[in-house]
Structures are given as structure tokens and as C-alpha cells.
Amino acid sequence: MEYHISQVDLYIDEVERALVSRSIDSRWLTEGPQSKAFQARLAVLTGARHVFFAPNGTLALFLAALALEPEPGDEIIIPTFTFYGSATAPLFAGFTPVFIDVDPDTFNALPEAFEAAVGPRTKAFMPVHIYGQACDMEGIMRVARRKGIQVMEDAAQALTVKLNGKQAGTFGDIGTFSLFSDKVITTGEGGIVITDSDEIADRLRLLRNQGRPNSGTFIHPSLGMNFRITDLQAAIGLGQMEKLPQILKDRAKKWRLYSEGLAGVGDIRLMRVLKGSDIVPFRFPIVTADRENLAKALEAAGIQTRGFFYPMHLQPKLRGAVTQSLPVAERLSAQGICLPVHVHLTDAQVADIIGVIRRHFGA
Ligand SMILES: Cc1ncc(COP(=O)(O)O)c(C=O)c1O
Structure with a gap:
């Protein structure tokens, strides 16, 4: 696609x-x-x-x-x-x-x-x-x-x-x-x-x-x-090091735009940042029980999404003889979507992504 x-x-x-x-x-x-x-x-x-x-x-x-x-x-x-x-x-x-x-x-x-x-x-x-x-x-x-x-x-x-x-x-x-x-x-x-x-x-x-x-x-x-x-x-x-200040500024801005645009929308839960930690977003992660449908809506709008990790304790070659339950990771894996944060993403595109999500939840 x-x-x-x-x-x-x-x-x-x-x-x-x-x-x-x-x-x-x-x-x-x-x-x-x-x-x-x-x-x-x-x-x-x-x-x-x-x-x-x-x-x-x-x-x-x-x-x-x-x-x-x-x-x-x-x-x-x-x-x-x-x-x-x-x-x-x-x-x-x-x-x-x-x-x-x-x-x-x-x-x-x-x-x-x-x-x-x-x-x-x-x-x-x-x-x-x-x-x-x-x-x-x-x-x-x-x-x-x-x-x-x-x-x-x-x-x-x-x-x-x-x-x-x-x-x-x-x-x-x-x-x-x-x-x-x-x-x-x-x-x-x-x-x-x-x-x-x-x-x-x-x-x-x-x-x-x-x-x-x-x-x-x-x-x-x-x-x-x-x-x-x-x-x-x-x-x-070395080239990337020259760009690092700009990359960090850009990611901080995207974190702010997404956080403001998605707070309180539907059942979406945003990642909480630990007190004292920086946030240099790797992606913008959101959690929703309606993940499947939201991902479909984003993809239909031409926006590539990424799921969350699939837990290690469930991986075919890593799980033990008795499958243990580690429910938080299992839920995150089932409900998480990552949104993009790269430098080429414009403010207007971030607004588009937020718009698709808000419309999906009727917000
Ligand atoms: C948490 C974590 N550990 C290890 C790796 C492996 O790094 P690489 O893809 O460079 O082998 C990744 C890659 O995304 C990662 O996210």
C-alpha cells in the first residue's frame, strides 16, 4: 500500500x-x-x-x-x-x-x-x-x-x-x-x-x-x-550529530502537538513520562481498546501505523513450558498504536493524523 x-x-x-x-x-x-x-x-x-x-x-x-x-x-x-x-x-x-x-x-x-x-x-x-x-x-x-x-x-x-x-x-x-x-x-x-x-x-x-x-x-x-x-x-x-539539536527540537514539538491534540479523545490513553526523565519520542504511542478499527481508519487515510511490541514471554521460541501471564504487556500489545514523529512530517500532517483520530472517536 x-x-x-x-x-x-x-x-x-x-x-x-x-x-x-x-x-x-x-x-x-x-x-x-x-x-x-x-x-x-x-x-x-x-x-x-x-x-x-x-x-x-x-x-x-x-x-x-x-x-x-x-x-x-x-x-x-x-x-x-x-x-x-x-x-x-x-x-x-x-x-x-x-x-x-x-x-x-x-x-x-x-x-x-x-x-x-x-x-x-x-x-x-x-x-x-x-x-x-x-x-x-x-x-x-x-x-x-x-x-x-x-x-x-x-x-x-x-x-x-x-x-x-x-x-x-x-x-x-x-x-x-x-x-x-x-x-x-x-x-x-x-x-x-x-x-x-x-x-x-x-x-x-x-x-x-x-x-x-x-x-x-x-x-x-x-x-x-x-x-x-x-x-x-x-x-x-557525524553528519547526524550536526543535525541533532534540530532533530531534538522537532521531536519535542511533535510530542507537544500530539499530546495536546489527542488528550481526552475517545478512550485514548497517552504514555505518562516518569518524573525527572526527558522525553525524546521514538514514536508517539497511544493506547485504545478500539485499536483495530482506529488502525484501519488511519491506514485508509494513507497514514502508516505501527503496532506495539508483542511480549517476549509469548514468543514461540522464548515462552516456557507453562505460559505465564504478564497482563499489562499483553494488553499494551493488543491496544497500542505508534504514530510517526520523523523530521519530514509537517505540522499540517500531524494535524491531519490528529484529525483522523478525533473524527474516528467523534471528538
Ligand atoms: C528496545 C530495542 N532493543 C534492541 C533493538 C535492536 O536494535 P537493532 O535494530 O539496531 O538491532 C531495538 C531496535 O529497534 C529496540 O527497539
């Missing part, structure tokens, strides 16, 4: 083209000067001591999980309301995932839910910062520290999102981001792993570079693989 309003659209132009051309002209395509420059910009942006790249957000999670060195049977507690990679990456790294439900208002897992799921084999928590706001990391870290549990944050959707002035992904031992095409800034595909721990950084360096501290040697003191990116991706990332 042809949409006149798409869910995702890239903000990419001559700025990125010029930087990519620089790599081509220099005849250097693998990690090199532009990767170094992008890494330095990301260290400033996040405030993290160590920044590493990975080919995508899922492999960033895999790398981070490997760096926590799970032993067979070690469990990681993960919110069930997330993207599939949040669960499969630690699983492939050797963890056993344990899923918990989320808060109906913020859609993120609460400290109490992590605490209630702790068992004798719990080694790690994985808070996931969903839809552009931060989890209650201060509460989650209090539980984790009290119980001696490591924390890896999935901040795939939360680059630039801060909680009380601190970047999501920097509260725990290790954090990851995605640079996929629908993220705040993108390199097409791309991932980032950050940590303040020198010890974890040493492990990451070896794991991502074939188990050796430097390329050019064939002695590999440690186990590792290749998680490098290309300088072409980094070049695009």
Missing part, C-alpha cells in the same frame, strides 16, 4: 554525502578517522568513559551480554514489553532470560518488578528504556546494588534521553544503543556499547576485535569476534 504519511523517513542529505565522500576519497572504509571522531562525539554526548561500536543494536546487546561473562544457568531479568533482540542477544550469549511485566502508565519495568523476580541464579538486570523515556534507573540501581546484581541497560531507543540530567544507559555497568534507521540519529545499521568500567572496557575491546588488543597480529590471547563498523557508517553518524 502507498502511504502519503510514512512511519519512518530518514533525515539524510548533502551533509552526510560530503562526509561519506571524504572516506571514499581517502580510500579508507573500515573503522578509521571518522569512527574515531564519531566515538569522541558520542563520549561527550553520553558522558560515558568508554564507547565502542557494534554492527547494530542487537549485536551491541550481544557484545554487552558476553562482557558480563554469564555462566550456564545465570539468569537475566528482562521486561517482556520490548523488542525481540533484547531477549535473544543475552540468550545467545549464555544467559537464561526471565521476563517481567511493565508499568501500565510508563510502559517501562519498575524497580519493584525487578526485585520481585530476583532468584538464586539472578546475575543481571536489563532495564529497557522504551519509546523515548528513561526507566526509574535510580530505583533499579538501588535494588541491584543491594543484591549484588549487574545491570546492562538496553537504551536502543534512548540516545539523548536523560534521567535527572544523566544519560540513559550510563546508570548500570554497561549500556547499549541502536543506530537503526528509525532511531533519533541513524547510520542505517549501527550499535553502540558504553561503560564506565575499565575492566569491562578491556573485555569489550578484546571481544569485538577477534580476541586481540590490536589488529595486525595473528596471536589471539582471548576469544573474540568481529564487531567492527565501517567508516562510511561513522561518516553518516
Whole structure:
């Protein structure tokens, strides 16, 4: 179907083209000067001591999980309301995932839910910062520290999102981001792993570079693989960094327009933002019991919609022998619709989307 309003659209132009051309002209395509420059910009942006790249957000999670060195049977507690990679990456790294439900208002897992799921084999928590706001990391870290549990944050959707002035992904031992095409800034595909721990950084360096501290040697003191990116991706990332202030301003405006236009319409429920958290909308999520019909009305008007995540505990290859019920995530999954927030969406188009929804509910 042809949409006149798409869910995702890239903000990419001559700025990125010029930087990519620089790599081509220099005849250097693998990690090199532009990767170094992008890494330095990301260290400033996040405030993290160590920044590493990975080919995508899922492999960033895999790398981070490997760096926590799970032993067979070690469990990681993960919110069930997330993207599939949040669960499969630690699983492939050797963890056993344990899923918990989320808060109906913020859609993120609460400290109490992590605490209630702790068992004798719990080694790690994985808070996931969903839809552009931060989890209650201060509460989650209090539980984790009290119980001696490591924390890896999935901040795939939360680059630039801060909680009380601190970047999501920097509260725990290790954090990851995605640079996929629908993220705040993108390199097409791309991932980032950050940590303040020198010890974890040493492990990451070896794991991502074939188990050796430097390329050019064939002695590999440690186990590792290749998680490098290309300088072409980094070049695009540097271009995106130039646009970041404008992107953030634009997303803030769209959040305001949607919030004002949809408040109190039909049975629509908007996501509540945790006190102290920024909101840098990844999409604009709404919840309604009439999701099917509303989605049809939007699609009929040429507006591409996206559903919410399907919970991890119900995924065919992840659910246990006995299907547990995690009702909040199940309800969100059945009732959620995401609306677009990309830069190319005009104010008039946001007004159109709001208009279709208001008319649908007779508002
Ligand atoms: C919460 C979350 N975790 C992980 C990922 C995986 O990132 P990637 O698509 O870059 O592999 C995504 C991607 O959308 C995500 O939303």
C-alpha cells in the first residue's frame, strides 16, 4: 500500500554525502578517522568513559551480554514489553532470560518488578528504556546494588534521553544503543556499547576485535569476534550529530502537538513520562481498546501505523513450558498504536493524523 504519511523517513542529505565522500576519497572504509571522531562525539554526548561500536543494536546487546561473562544457568531479568533482540542477544550469549511485566502508565519495568523476580541464579538486570523515556534507573540501581546484581541497560531507543540530567544507559555497568534507521540519529545499521568500567572496557575491546588488543597480529590471547563498523557508517553518524539539536527540537514539538491534540479523545490513553526523565519520542504511542478499527481508519487515510511490541514471554521460541501471564504487556500489545514523529512530517500532517483520530472517536 502507498502511504502519503510514512512511519519512518530518514533525515539524510548533502551533509552526510560530503562526509561519506571524504572516506571514499581517502580510500579508507573500515573503522578509521571518522569512527574515531564519531566515538569522541558520542563520549561527550553520553558522558560515558568508554564507547565502542557494534554492527547494530542487537549485536551491541550481544557484545554487552558476553562482557558480563554469564555462566550456564545465570539468569537475566528482562521486561517482556520490548523488542525481540533484547531477549535473544543475552540468550545467545549464555544467559537464561526471565521476563517481567511493565508499568501500565510508563510502559517501562519498575524497580519493584525487578526485585520481585530476583532468584538464586539472578546475575543481571536489563532495564529497557522504551519509546523515548528513561526507566526509574535510580530505583533499579538501588535494588541491584543491594543484591549484588549487574545491570546492562538496553537504551536502543534512548540516545539523548536523560534521567535527572544523566544519560540513559550510563546508570548500570554497561549500556547499549541502536543506530537503526528509525532511531533519533541513524547510520542505517549501527550499535553502540558504553561503560564506565575499565575492566569491562578491556573485555569489550578484546571481544569485538577477534580476541586481540590490536589488529595486525595473528596471536589471539582471548576469544573474540568481529564487531567492527565501517567508516562510511561513522561518516553518516557525524553528519547526524550536526543535525541533532534540530532533530531534538522537532521531536519535542511533535510530542507537544500530539499530546495536546489527542488528550481526552475517545478512550485514548497517552504514555505518562516518569518524573525527572526527558522525553525524546521514538514514536508517539497511544493506547485504545478500539485499536483495530482506529488502525484501519488511519491506514485508509494513507497514514502508516505501527503496532506495539508483542511480549517476549509469548514468543514461540522464548515462552516456557507453562505460559505465564504478564497482563499489562499483553494488553499494551493488543491496544497500542505508534504514530510517526520523523523530521519530514509537517505540522499540517500531524494535524491531519490528529484529525483522523478525533473524527474516528467523534471528538
Ligand atoms: C528496545 C530495542 N532493543 C534492541 C533493538 C535492536 O536494535 P537493532 O535494530 O539496531 O538491532 C531495538 C531496535 O529497534 C529496540 O527497539
